[in-house]
Amino acid sequence: MQKIPAFVGAALLCLSLTHVQGQSADSVADKIIRFPARLFSHIRSRTADLDRQVTQQTGKMLNGMAKREAQMEGRLSRVDSVGTARLFSSSQREYAALLQRLRTDSGTRSRPVSGEYQPNVDSLQGSLSFFKQDPHWLGAVEPNSSTGVFSQLRGAAASLQAVQGRLQVAAEAKAFVQQRRQQISQYIAQHANVQSLLNKPYTAMNQEVYYYSQRLQRYRDMLNSPDRLEKQAMARLSSLPAFQSFMKNNSQLIGLFGVPGSGGGAPGGQPFSGLQTRAQIAQQVQGQIGAGGPSGLDALQSKVQSAQQQLNTYKGKISQLGAGATPADIPDFRPNDQKTKTLWHRLEYGANFQTTHTNYYYPIVTDFGLSLGYRLGRGRVIGVGGAFKMGWGSGINHIALSSQGVGLRSFLQMPLKGSFSAMGAFEYNYTTPYASYQQLKQLQYWTKSGLIGVTKTISLKSRLFKKTQLQLLWDFLSYQAVPKTQPLLFRIAYSFN
Secondary structure (H helix, E strand, O other): OOHHHHHHHHHHHHHHOOHHHHHHHHHHHHHHOOOHHHHHHHHHHHHHHHHHHHHHHHHHHHHHHHHHHHHHHHHHOOOOHHHHHHHHOOHHHHHHHHHHHHHHOOOOOOOOOOOOOOHHHHHHHHHHHHHHHOHHHHOOOOOOOOOOHHHHHHHHHHHHHHHHHHHHHHHHHHHHHHHHHHHHHHHHHHOHHHHHHHHHHHHHHHHHHHHHHHHHHHHHHHHOOOOHHHHHHHHHHOOOHHHHHHHHHHOHHHHHOOOOOOOOOOHHHOOOOOOOOHHHHHHHHHHHHHHOHHHHHHHHHHHHHHHHHHHHHHHHHHHHHHOOOOHHHOOOOOOOOOOOOOHHHHEEEEEEEEEEOOOOOOOOEEEEEEEEEEEEEOOEEEEEEEEEEEEEEEEOOEEEEEEEEEEEEEEEEEEEEOOEEEEEEEEEEEOOOOOOHHHHHOHHHEEEEEEEEEEEEEEOOOOOOOEEEEEEEEEOOHHHOOOOOOOEEEEEEEEEO
């Protein structure tokens, strides 16, 4: 069934072009009309998941801010009823209004393009609009059909529009809580007698604003980062002159800055009125230099440097205002670099091995271990793992592979200084050869190991072994084991994100 649209699209192209040109265009069209349904479904799924995350985190943030303000309002009302009414009179209504907009805003309201330009979003919107305007590229004949590729197209466009609307509401919510943070901060600074009452919830508010700002930026980056399928789709679409012409007249970038010959920007495709051209600026510079005489150039350079310094100062202030709370705003606050990441991005996979030697040159047993860690933040990792003990025989002349037991592990790793970290682990090891898994149920054959030690992380150039760890561990329970086990262990481990 999927080959029929491709055949129809190729036939339409062959009828409209010459034979030689038709072969080339047919090749391009065939590539394009084979992937749209999968691309549309992918865009819809990806943006819907991002929409869900933005809605969930923004709602959580707004509810948390509302509760903290209610807590501060209750504390402050006991000492300053007038200040309480002035500071918190309408905040709860505004939080409720933002939550309502967050739940109902589908992105259908027309908004001016604002904020940082996002090229991938622009490309996705352009591609969806291109297919909606020229549906024959999809190889179907019923654009208004409620099923098939057109349904996927409309769903993808609506989902992309919805997540953009949700991000806009999230940005407004961030700006609102930032404004509230500043208002409360000013009140605390002017009334020293209420600092002990409001400092704790106010500090919590600052931390939440900081982490939410990090999450919101990550969501924007995710939306603006094309994956493999989107890159492939854009590469194929960009080879079409029709798509190039469409983007030249309809992209967001063209809408912001008029380009001669395009339909965007100011009326007639001309640049915005009032902006100076390069020639006009050059003429003014020449006039300034000439009027200053021999020292005119030096005076101009001094003014440029002064203006650059002032501009950098303004940029720093604007950046701080737009970024929400910063660690410098919160005394003794050390941000957790993992707090804003999802569960899957906080997992750390690992492998390790150790050997037990005899007087021979060949090891008797090698422990091969696998681990799954969860990054708590600030270099701390907690996790579990398992090991398989493989026997090699009693010497170089008596090599024999055998199963010598298994192990279960749990561990905690904490940073010390630089590339060194402390490690503690608790393990159960079955050190007796076994023929069936039923033997593992005999708990009397399991021995306990309590390990503490130091880990040195070495960064190698290889991507696979980039985080190689050398571990020196002391088993303080080895002296109680029967039979006695080796007290010092040396392991080589590898971590993968």
